[in-house]
Amino acid sequence: MQILKNKTNFDFIGKRKPAIFISTLVNIAILVGIATVGFNYGVDFAGGTVVELKFNHSISAADVRERAQKGGLHDVSVQNIGSADENAFLLRMGGVTQLTEENAEKAKKAIEALGPMRNVYADLANGIINFRSATPMAAETIKKAVEDSGTGVQEVRVLGESQAGAGTDYQVVASGMADKVYSALSAGLEKPDFEQRRVDYVGPQVGKQLRNRGVMALLYSMVAILIYVAFRFDFKFGPGALLAMIHDVIMVAGYYLVSRREFGLTAIAALLTIVGYSVNDTIVIYDRIREDMAKYKGKPLAEVINIAVNDTLGRTILTSGTTALSLIGLLIFGVGEIFDFAMAMLVGILVGTYSSVYIASPLTIWLDERAAAKEARHRDGMPKPA
Amino acid sequence: MDRGWWWKFGMIVAVTLGTIWFLIPSYYSLVVMDRDQRNNLVLLQERLPKWAPPAKYRLNLGLDLQGGIHMVMRVDTKTALQKRTERRGQQIATYVADKKLGEVTADTDPEKLQLTLKAKDPATMDAIEKDVLSTFGDFKRISRSGDTLVLAPDETQVNRFREEAVDQAMLVIRRRIDKWGVAEVDVRKLGTDSIQISLPGRSNPEQAKELVGTTAQLEFRMVDDTNPQFFAQMLQNNPAPAGSDITLTDEGGFSQLQSPSREALLEYTKGKVPENRQVVTECIANPMKKNECASYRTYLLDKAVPLTGESLSGADASVNQMNEPEVNISFDPAGAREFEKLTEAGVGRRMAIVLDDNVHTAPNINEKIGGGRARITMGRMGARTREEWLGEAQTLALVLKAGALPAPVTVGEIRQVGASLGDELIKKGSLAALVGLGLVVLFMALYYRKAGIIADIALLLNGLLILAGLAFFNATLTLPGIAGFVLTLGIAVDANVLINERIREELGHGKSAKAAVDQGYDRAFWTIFDAHVTALIAGFILFFTGTGPVRGFATTLIVGLLASLFTSIVVTRVIMTYFVHGKNAQTVSV
Numbered sequence: 001m002q003i004l005k006n007k008t009n010f011d012f013i014g015k016r017k018p019a020i021f022i023s024t025l026v027n028i029a030i031l032v033g034i035a036t037v038g039f040n041y042g043v044d045f046a047g048g049t050v051v052e053l054k055f056n057h058s059i060s061a062a063d064v065r066e067r068a069q070k071g072g073l074h075d076v077s078v079q080n081i082g083s084a085d086e087n088a089f090l091l092r093m094g095g096v097t098q099l100t101e102e103n104a105e106k107a108k109k110a111i112e113a114l115g116p117m118r119n120v121y122a123d124l125a126n127g128i129i130n131f132r133s134a135t136p137m138a139a140e141t142i143k144k145a146v147e148d149s150g151t152g153v154q155e156v157r158v159l160g161e162s163q164a165g166a167g168t169d170y171q172v173v174a175s176g177m178a179d180k181v182y183s184a185l186s187a188g189l190e191k192p193d194f195e196q197r198r199v200d201y202v203g204p205q206v207g208k209q210l211r212n213r214g215v216m217a218l219l220y221s222m223v224a225i226l227i228y229v230a231f232r233f234d235f236k237f238g239p240g241a242l243l244a245m246i247h248d249v250i251m252v253a254g255y256y257l258v259s260r261r262e263f264g265l266t267a268i269a270a271l272l273t274i275v276g277y278s279v280n281d282t283i284v285i286y287d288r289i290r291e292d293m294a295k296y297k298g299k300p301l302a303e304v305i306n307i308a309v310n311d312t313l314g315r316t317i318l319t320s321g322t323t324a325l326s327l328i329g330l331l332i333f334g335v336g337e338i339f340d341f342a343m344a345m346l347v348g349i350l351v352g353t354y355s356s357v358y359i360a361s362p363l364t365i366w367l368d369e370r371a372a373a374k375e376a377r378h379r380d381g382m383p384k385p386a
Numbered sequence: 387m388d389r390g391w392w393w394k395f396g397m398i399v400a401v402t403l404g405t406i407w408f409l410i411p412s413y414y415s416l417v418v419m420d421r422d423q424r425n426n427l428v429l430l431q432e433r434l435p436k437w438a439p440p441a442k443y444r445l446n447l448g449l450d451l452q453g454g455i456h457m458v459m460r461v462d463t464k465t466a467l468q469k470r471t472e473r474r475g476q477q478i479a480t481y482v483a484d485k486k487l488g489e490v491t492a493d494t495d496p497e498k499l500q501l502t503l504k505a506k507d508p509a510t511m512d513a514i515e516k517d518v519l520s521t522f523g524d525f526k527r528i529s530r531s532g533d534t535l536v537l538a539p540d541e542t543q544v545n546r547f548r549e550e551a552v553d554q555a556m557l558v559i560r561r562r563i564d565k566w567g568v569a570e571v572d573v574r575k576l577g578t579d580s581i582q583i584s585l586p587g588r589s590n591p592e593q594a595k596e597l598v599g600t601t602a603q604l605e606f607r608m609v610d611d612t613n614p615q616f617f618a619q620m621l622q623n624n625p626a627p628a629g630s631d632i633t634l635t636d637e638g639g640f641s642q643l644q645s646p647s648r649e650a651l652l653e654y655t656k657g658k659v660p661e662n663r664q665v666v667t668e669c670i671a672n673p674m675k676k677n678e679c680a681s682y683r684t685y686l687l688d689k690a691v692p693l694t695g696e697s698l699s700g701a702d703a704s705v706n707q708m709n710e711p712e713v714n715i716s717f718d719p720a721g722a723r724e725f726e727k728l729t730e731a732g733v734g735r736r737m738a739i740v741l742d743d744n745v746h747t748a749p750n751i752n753e754k755i756g757g758g759r760a761r762i763t764m765g766r767m768g769a770r771t772r773e774e775w776l777g778e779a780q781t782l783a784l785v786l787k788a789g790a791l792p793a794p795v796t797v798g799e800i801r802q803v804g805a806s807l808g809d810e811l812i813k814k815g816s817l818a819a820l821v822g823l824g825l826v827v828l829f830m831a832l833y834y835r836k837a838g839i840i841a842d843i844a845l846l847l848n849g850l851l852i853l854a855g856l857a858f859f860n861a862t863l864t865l866p867g868i869a870g871f872v873l874t875l876g877i878a879v880d881a882n883v884l885i886n887e888r889i890r891e892e893l894g895h896g897k898s899a900k901a902a903v904d905q906g907y908d909r910a911f912w913t914i915f916d917a918h919v920t921a922l923i924a925g926f927i928l929f930f931t932g933t934g935p936v937r938g939f940a941t942t943l944i945v946g947l948l949a950s951l952f953t954s955i956v957v958t959r960v961i962m963t964y965f966v967h968g969k970n971a972q973t974v975s976v
Contacts, residue, residue: 123462123464154595171794176800196802201800209580213931221924228923232916269939272936280920284880291909311891315883322879323879325825329822329872330872334814334815334818341869345873
């Protein structure tokens, strides 16, 4: 069996200018989109709480939403997951702890009403309130006061007498959002009719760290791959491979941007895989170009590239095809992030194949032409041997 | 067939058999054993056939696949810093008064972490500023207006303090989890102020939060030394149960029981001590592995807790004139009084420093200690170096501070996956992988016929190698890891496609079967090598910079790429060579 019976002779490189034009346009549009609209950051990066619930009876998402709102959860999003008869839902909330700005103000007032206080200070990122009371107080009293103001309390810590002897320090730790979900939904029920299957709970600080680390990983690997390519091949191949990589990463990021799929750690993994795949594909074609350059010494580089791309076309189609084939299982059975991963990979395979031909190669040609021109200038400027 | 071929063929057979052999513990752990007992290595070891690899080389399932709790605790260094700044403020005020420079009041801004000194007499402020800044080098000047001087802690000091606070918290968390008896926990530092904890198989996040989130409990308790041979007699009267590994040791004339299992010790001593006494264990650190206990030793303590860490105001490790490491501790006024009373009554006895029900050290009380300052001299014993002793002193100071200076931890992140969800995911995940693999295998066989089947054999071996590799490195298979698995197989297929296309091309040029195969492999080699190495670079960087699921993905990618290099270049070639050279086939079926 064979896909391409006869040797093809398409003029790929001839159409490079319109291709580059369109690619640049799309890339810029995506970058502008990321800057203005932004990703739909998942809980990994944005911080917040996600709770997965499975009810033991038939219930609709609207009902769950209504029950949550009745229980005092206002800005919660409820999403059906899996098939309808599974009765599984994903609940998403902004905060991590119950200490929102509004709650913190109320809690602070409640604490101040307990007696002479100093340094009442709420740390929203960590969900804690620190304060110093002139007179020692029972932890229970503090807990009750804060809870009455509408914030669930996990623990009241006595931090001990202050050094200056001006009072005792306390710390109130607000309880997590997930607790609130649980109590809001099981309010009025003797026994909850659902099972809490998963709780994801990421603080805004952690989220920022995770995001930065992810982006750094992406940058590092690009630089490392650039160095490798520059060493293994000629320097003029390096920038092309890099540009193709950036192009592919932006395109896949575009998938997450346009589809509004959750951009989280798995998305970063997908982007990194694309970096690997993109460079894999580019290198296979570069290898062939280098080989053909030796074979057809006199021909201009553009023509050599055309020959190389045509020679490897069968392999390119096959490889993209089989890799896409291996993703089919993930596309059919994958849920949530894994489905997104497979989808992003599919986009990546398509643009990765395209960019090896239309992004990486033209830049190499351009760099080659520039180098040739420079060399010519250099030669002309040299004094002619007598 | 030359000798080189036979040699390679032998190696491939050995690798294949080795791979299968190596997967036996994984097979038992995932298929034979019950789900609840999956992580019980002891039980697994018992069930395994004698000739199988040790149980620890089994494929770990990630928390996302088997259920469990993943937590990131943030150490509230801010509160700790605030406390510290405040304490230093008081010290400065005392210093100023002692040196008769004037009189200042110190006030701390909890949000900005700044110290405001206000002089009673504005005229003295110049001299105070000069003297304070040169003496308290860990502060720098922010602003000054008349009688008010604003100071802030020095950045490097702050960072060092933060690091210490996180180390303290880690120490406490690890001890607590050890006590909880969870197998396969993983506690590690994440970034500058967070600690990551994995608790496989656990399902109650509230309980876990409570366990690691509450502040450490430090106690000073008296050791009951009225009968130095207490434990020796206990062992004489009641032989230890078989298999409990309880042995008798002696330290400075006091008998102690020792065992690698804390539970065994507590179980054995239960009900054998007087009513107002309690057996508390000490962890003997494992010299080979940091943060692990090699064994535990018993102490008989008074049940009463006369003094807790709340009364402690500071602890520091230093070296004294005798060149012995020591730990200096100080108490607040109330604590100082209590400590004086305690040491007066207990001269000649030992006092145990207990953190979270774990004896850290039990120094001898030589004399009554007044004034709220005490010194614990570490002394020198055995063949340990000074560094080791100093390190121990620092650890003790850390422990004391952990009780004294609360750097509370708060929950930064919790991911809890129910066991049923994990099972569902693993089912779907492996189904997805199998379907993907099946489609590719089928396609290759159809498209390349015999060469395709050879590639398929390599592909299957590749899959086994990845699993065995993960088991060998004790890596964890996560959901993204399964995705990585599928992707690597895709790359492996690419390598085979490259080779086979090359062979076709060479055949198209009219070459003989032998020449076409040899040249096909030779020419494809560097392409495959480059392609794999670049993907490996991405994988390694992903591994070193990523966390959690990204890391799992990277591990699978790295192992998979290495396996793919081996199978596509070595394995398929050996089989191909057998058909072309050995069988002397004139045609190649590609």
